[in-house]
Amino acid sequence: MEASILTNVLLPLALGVVMLGLGLGLTFADFRRVAEMPRAVLVGLGVQIVLLPGVAFLIAKFFGLPPELAVGLMLLAASPGGPTANIYSHLAKGDVALNITLTATNSLLCLISLPLILNLSLEYFMGAGNYVPPPVKKVIEVGVIIIVPVVIGMVLRQRAPAFAARMDRPVKGFSVLVLVGVIVAAIVQEWTRLPGYFATVGLACLLFNVVSLATGYALPLAIRLPKRQAIAIAMEIGIHNGTLAIFVALNVLGSAAISIPAVAYSLIMFVTAAIFAWWVKIPRGAAAREPTSAA
Secondary structure: OOOOHHHHHHHHHHHHHHHHHHHHOOOHHHHHHHHHOHHHHHHHHHHHHHHHHHHHHHHHHHHOOOHHHHHHHHHHHHOOEOOHHHHHHHHOOOOHHHHHHHHHHHHHHHHHHHHHHHHHHHHHHHOOOOOOOOHHHHHHHHHHHHHHHHHHHHHHHHHOHHHHHHHHHHHHHHHHHHHHHHHHHHHHHOOOOHHHHHHHHHHHHHHHHHHHHHHHHHHHHHOOOOHHHHHHHHHHHHOEOHHHHHHHHHHHOOOHHHHHHHHHHHHHHHHHHHHHHHHHOOOOHHHHOOOOOOO
């Protein structure tokens, strides 16, 4: 795909705004929380980094997705949780502190895991030699666009907490608007082929989203983590950073087709996450009492 305002300006700006908003909600103490709740963090990261790519691979094979759409689904699975997971977790009475910890930690780990999963997917589905640029360049490009805005946001919160608190909600709101704008731009760019793409990948994205939410919720409960932490992990697993996936597809790989699963998933996940948030808040009597054991 040729360079355009979307790939060269709007996407980096969009991702930068999203990650700045994430940084405004973080402190350096959030990273220390990994040691304070190791079981919950390890479960969340394990599902995100190890289990989800496997689920995405099986779904891509089951639906017989075309190579570019299969790679797009794998790219989505390799992307960390989105900042809006914190909002949905709060609405569902989840452990927002755990969400912040998982988002921050996974955003750093994805600098290694995302290029690895992406390159393996490109080689498997599209054949050797079909991936560009080399892994090191991908790490640098994605790393800069992720880390720099987050660090700026964290520094602002530490040095000017009042200003950061005032800017937190407007930046998050603007992040949502920017994400919508990016999705609309990607849709316009692929408008003629979009119906075929959605017919092919829409159900696969819906299944992937539902399995992600269900696994993220059921597995922590199965190992006796508190319900609040299970909700947080489910939201973190089910709500991906679609802006990052679209950015990598368009600006790093230069393929609008690879971005389609992220576009479809971004439209689906906000609806399913809202339904899930409503469902987990329904009282279920004694059977719904959560474990009280700490992580």
